[in-house]
Amino acid sequence: MRVERTKGILAGHPAPEEIAALVRGFSDSGRAEVKRADDMAWVVFDDPESGTDRQMRVEFETGDASPDDPYPIRGDRTVVSLGAFDASVVAVEAVISHFGGYVMDNDCHAAWREVPKKAVSVIELTPYELLSYELARILPPKVAAGVHAAAADRGKLEALLQSLSTWHRS
Numbered sequence: 001m002r003v004e005r006t007k008g009i010l011a012g013h014p015a016p017e018e019i020a021a022l023v024r025g026f027s028d029s030g031r032a033e034v035k036r037a038d039d040m041a042w043v044v045f046d047d048p049e050s051g052t053d054r055q056m057r058v059e060f061e062t063g064d065a066s067p068d069d070p071y072p073i074r075g076d077r078t079v080v081s082l083g084a085f086d087a088s089v090v091a092v093e094a095v096i097s098h099f100g101g102y103v104m105d106n107d108c109h110a111a112w113r114e115v116p117k118k119a120v121s122v123i124e125l126t127p128y129e130l131l132s133y134e135l136a137r138i139l140p141p142k143v144a145a146g147v148h149a150a151a152a153d154r155g156k157l158e159a160l161l162q163s164l165s166t167w168h169r170s
Contacts, residue, residue, distance in 0.1 A: 004083070004084035004106050004107065004108045005081045005082060005083055005084055005088075005106070005107045006081065006082050006083075006084055006088040006089050006091075006092045006103070006104065006105055006106065006107070007079065007080065007081045007082075007092070007103070007104045007107050008079070008080045008081070008092040008093070008095065008096045008101060008102065008103045008104070008115075009077050009078070009079055009080075009096075009101045009102045009112075010077065010078040010079075010080065010095070010096055010099045010100075010101045011077075011099050011100040011101045011117070012099045012100070013060070013076055013077065013078050014078055014099055016034045016036070016041035016042075016043055016058045017034055019043050019056070019058060019078075019080065019095055020032040020033060020034050020043045020045075022094070022095050022098055023043055023045045023056065023091070023095065024045070026091065026094055029045075029046040029051075031044075031045055031046050032044070032045040033045075035055075036148055036149070039059070039060055040057065040058060040059045040060070041057075041058045042055040042056065042057055042058065043055070043056040043058060047085070047087070054082065054083070054085070054091075055082075055083075056080050056081070056082045056091070056092070056095075057080065057081045057082070058078060058079075058080050059078070059079045059080075059081075060076070060077075060078055061076070061077050061078075061079055080092060080095065080096075081107070084106055089103070089105045093115055096115040097115050097116070097117065097118045098117070098118065099117060100115065100116060100117030101114075101115055102114055102115060103115050131148075131151055135147050135148055135151075147160070
């Protein structure tokens with residue numbers, strides 16, 4: 001049996017930290033954190049109705065530019081998915097409306113529909129999220145995930161920064 005999910009494709013290839021910052025702004029609790037594994041991440045937030053954890057899966061895909069590609073956005077893209085629950089369509093659509101893209105209300109029996117980009121609002125990132133965003137922007141996903149994991153440990157981060165500073169001066 002297949003699990004029903006609400007899916008979205010985001011234009012502009014945003015990082016999970018940008019998505020988490022948006023979800024944090026929509027949440028009553030203001031909690032949305034990023035958890036990473038190789039070339040994907042999860043944005044964990046509180047369900048607005050039950051208060052339980054929800055996880056929005058964030059995947060970075062290099063798409064096929066051919067007409068056979070099943071997604072409406074060709075080439076590189078960020079795909080999000082969220083287990084279907086009462087507010088899942090609203091949550092995914094709210095994120096997509098910030099970047100523009102497409103939503104599929106239920107991947108078991110729905111089609112893609114376009115969600116236009118709305119007025120841009122400022123996304124405020126914490127210093128750690130900004131670091132994560134910059135790593136994801138400049139490094140391949142698996143390398144960024146490794147550096148991100150090291151940065152989560154203050155001692156490892158300081159050693160990494162010291163090494164980079166020494167290397168840069170040489």
